[in-house]
Amino acid sequence: MDILKKPLITEKISAMNERGVYGFVVEKTAKKPEIKAAVEKMFGVKVVSVRTMRYAGKLKTRYTKTKVVSGYTNAFKKAIVQVADGEVIDFYGEI
Numbered sequence: 236m237d238i239l240k241k242p243l244i245t246e247k248i249s250a251m252n253e254r255g256v257y258g259f260v261v262e263k264t265a266k267k268p269e270i271k272a273a274v275e276k277m278f279g280v281k282v283v284s285v286r287t288m289r290y291a292g293k294l295k296t297r298y299t300k301t302k303v304v305s306g307y308t309n310a311f312k313k314a315i316v317q318v319a320d321g322e323v324i325d326f327y328g329e330i
Contacts, residue, residue, distance in 0.1 A: 240260045248315075288312070293308045299309040
């Protein structure tokens with residue numbers, strides 16, 4: 236099971252990157268120690284703290300020519316990870 240799904244690249248998280256805080260979308264069943272171990276193993280940094288948030292799917296409705304289509308977006312879990320001072324995670328290093 237892959238715990239880290241993808242990094243969060245938003246304006247707010249990018250502003251927090253300068254202070255050593257990074258965001259990830261993680262597996263819904265992942266616990267804080269598992270997230271910490273996965274980040275340390277994948278990026279080779281020392282993690283100071285992990286904060287998690289769970290988001291429910293939102294109701295979305297689309298009006299088409301023939302009918303109204305309703306459904307939900309996917310639910311997900313977000314982790315905010317703070318690394319030790321002086322350490323950096325480079326998401327764009329391989330591009």
